[in-house]
Amino acid sequence: MLRIHFSDADLARTRIAAAPDPLWEVASSLHRLQSRTGRWAYAGWYRTTRQRVAEHRLERLVREVLVPLFPRAAYFPDFLTPSQSEQGLAAGLEAIAATPTPRVARELRLFERRVGAPSWIGRLTGGGERAELLGAIRTYHAVALAPADDLMRARVDAERAARARNLLDGGVHALLDNLGPSIRWRPPVLHVDYPAEERDMRLDGRGLRLVPSYFCWSSPVSMYDPELPPVLFYPLLHEPAPLADDSGEPLTALLGRTRATVLRAAASGAGATTGELARAAGVSDSSASRHASVLREAGLLSSSRFATSVLHTLTPAGAAMLRAGRRPPG
Structure with missing residues (x-):
């Protein structure tokens, strides 16, 4: 169990990452390659990545x-x-390269003592060997994660929209109380099911960066060193993937594949922006906007503008149509 202790200042400084964190996703995707747990949720990614x-x-x-x-x-x-990887892969790799040698050596000793490590790992205290590691991470990211970038971003966008709705309706307490089944908010402490030993994290006015993850499975993760910027890397919930060929579904036959996909995407979380609809359907933003307009005129979607984005949500008629489309014939 990890217990994260908040003050009023910490609640004011808590935020959700704007995009997938590339280095955390590198770590979690490698965990997915090492385990069959949750394999069903990543079956397509696992197969294509192995290839x-x-x-x-x-x-x-x-x-x-x-x-x-x-x-x-x-x-x-x-x-x-x-x-720093919150700013992108390049910034994260630069931060790894710039990590002071004493800190790298200290963490590698802890790693060897707690988990066990390969014999070559001590060489990472040197600049040349660390540069080779950065090249390996960059190559792996390009092969395994870059092809899934749109999917990861769409899921994180939907999560942010849902948490924003929690925040608007119930404040930061509602946001912290809806982060998933492995996280429970008991003010002023966030209780997190954690794979390691019992721990307490005191934020001390620094706030908490919440990072929703596509590849994290079941248990959230945080930094071991309490002096580092506080972060909680938590899993997005996954639903069984639909059948690859849904051409015979009544909803697809009625609306067409793209509009049916747009309608389903708007049903996730707290709705979807035009960009999220476009990524889900594999079309341009302008095309997604046109399809959303048709569905709105038919009374199936409702659209509202927030700052520079338009959020699309299901109407009761749209929700009823989705439910009817999921019922088996007869």
């Missing part, structure tokens, strides 16, 4: 370099997931 890794002849790099550094265990070095 792409083989095509690029990266099996040895993944097996002998990356998996040993990011084991599915209670600990891996904090310096591999710096807070």
Whole structure:
């Protein structure tokens, strides 16, 4: 159990990451390759990634370099997931390269003591060996994660929209109380089901960065070192994927594949923006906007503008149509 202690200042400084964190997703996707747990939720990604890794002849790099550094265990070095990666992969890799040698050595000793480590790991205290590691992470990201970037962003966008609705309706307490079944808000403490030992994290006015993750499964993750910027990397909920061929579904036959997809996308979380609809349907933003307009005129969607975005949500008629479309014939 991880207990995160909030003050009023911490509640005011708590926020949700604007996009997937590339280095945290690298770590969690490697965990998915190491486990069959939750494999159903990533079946398509797992199959295509194994193929792409083989095509690029990266099996040895993944097996002998990356998996040993990011084991599915209670600990891996904090310096591999710096807070700077919130700004993108390049910023995160630069932060890894710039990590002071004493800190790298200290975390690697802890890693070896707690989990066990390959014999070569001590060489990461040197600049040359660390540069090679950065190249390996960059290559893996391009092969395994970049093809899934639109999907990850769409899911994180939907999560942010849902949490924003919680925040508007019930304030930060409602936001913290709706982060998933493994996280429970008992003011002023956030209780998190955690794979490691019992821990207490005191934010001390720094606030908490919440990072929703596509590849994180079941248990949230945080930094081991309490002096580092506080972060909670938590899993998005996954639903069984629909059948690949839905051409015979009544809803698709009635609306067409793209509009049926747009309607389903608007049903997720607290609605979907035009960009999220476009990513879900695989069309341009302008095309998604036109399809949403048709559905709105038919009384199936409602659209509201928030700042520079338009949020589309189901009307009762749209929700009823989706439910009817899911019923088996007869």
